[in-house]
Every structure is written in structure tokens, then in C-alpha cells.
Amino acid sequence: MAKAICILTGNHTAFGVVFFKSDANGCVTVKGEFTGLTPGKHGLHIHSFGDLTNGWISAGPHYNPNNEMHGAPQDEKRHAGDLGNVDVNEDGLAKLEMEIQHFHLTGIHSVIGRTLMIHQNEDDLGRAGNEESLATGNAGVGVAWGVIGICQSNISEKALEEKSNQ
Numbered sequence: 714m715a716k717a718i719c720i721l722t723g724n725h726t727a728f729g730v731v732f733f734k735s736d737a738n739g740c741v742t743v744k745g746e747f748t749g750l751t752p753g754k755h756g757l758h759i760h761s762f763g764d765l766t767n768g769w770i771s772a773g774p775h776y777n778p779n780n781e782m783h784g785a786p787q788d789e790k791r792h793a794g795d796l797g798n799v800d801v802n803e804d805g806l807a808k809l810e811m812e813i814q815h816f817h818l819t820g821i822h823s824v825i826g827r828t829l830m831i832h833q834n835e836d837d838l839g840r841a842g843n844e845e846s847l848a849t850g851n852a853g854v855g856v857a858w859g860v861i862g863i864c865q866s867n868i869s870e871k872a873l874e875e876k877s878n879q
């Protein structure tokens with residue numbers, strides 16, 4: 714079992730905290746909360762690099778170790794970093810909870826050290842029938858991002874949430 718955490722911030726008001734936890738079967742639970750976003754759907758991905766020297770742009774393309782096209786998190790073939798959309802309510806808040814396969818916190822395809830990013834637009838999940846859809850899901854610019862870090866494995870999510878709220 715492994716745990717990871719990401720704190721997302723950006724140029725404006727958006728903020729997020731996302732936890733990752735892997736189980737013995739290789740399934741990863743992703744759990745998070747976002748504030749300060751515009752209502753509606755926003756694409757969420759892991760981008761290749763943890764380099765934020767030029768904000769979201771230097772984080773590079775979607776993490777794609779298997780050289781696939783962009784897709785939905787449930788798709789067998791997709792970028793490993795494709796996490797679909799976050800649904801933001803009228804108050805700019807969103808809660809996320811999902812389980813995904815083919816996603817790793819350890820080993821050669823580990824996402825640790827890479828950037829988690831939420832975007833301005835909805836991710837079309839590769840279904841829009843144009844070239845950009847198969848690359849980025851037409852999710853537009855990044856609005857909040859952060860590098861995924863290793864988390865103390867015996868700490869509870871509750872304790873971490875309390876820490877991040879301090």
C-alpha cells in the first residue's frame with residue numbers, strides 16, 4: 714500500500730487537496746476537495762513533469778507512459794494521467810472520489826513527482842472527434858496545479874485534512 718498527496722494552487726482563487734491511496738490489487742483511490750472554481754465540469758489530469766517553473770505549461774503533456782490516445786479514466790486505453798472531470802457546484806466547491814486501475818504510486822510508472830492539474834474547461838474524454846480531443850480533451854488552460862508528493866503511509870486522511878486546513 715502507498716499513499717500520496719497533492720496540494721493544488723494556481724494564479725487565481727482555485728485551491729485543491731487530493732489524496733491517493735493504492736490497495737494490494739493495484740487499484741488506486743483518488744479522493745479530493747476543491748474550492749474557488751467556476752461552476753461546471755473541469756478536466757483533471759496528471760501531467761508528465763513536476764516542473765512548475767513556467768506554471769502549468771512547464772508540467773508538459775498528459776502523463777502517457779504507454780503511448781496511448783487521450784481518454785476517460787474508465788477506458789482500458791487512455792493516457793495513464795487521464796482522471797476525467799471534477800463536477801463543481803454553484804458555490805465553486807467540488808468533491809471527488811474515484812477508483813482507478815492502471816495507475817501507480819510506486820514502480821517505473823509511478824505518478825509521484827509529476828503534476829496534478831485541474832483545467833478551465835470540461836474534458837471531452839477524447840470523444841469530440843478532433844485532434845485536440847485525442848491529445849488534451851480540449852480542457853483548456855490550467856487553473857490549479859501541484860506536484861504529487863509521497864505521504865506518510867500510516868497517517869490517516871482525516872489527520873491530513875486537518876493539517877491542510879490549518
Ligand code: CU
Pocket residue numbers: 756757758759760775830831832852
Ligand atoms: Cu491537464
Ligand code: ZN
Pocket residue numbers: 758775782783784792794795848849850
Ligand atoms: Zn490525456
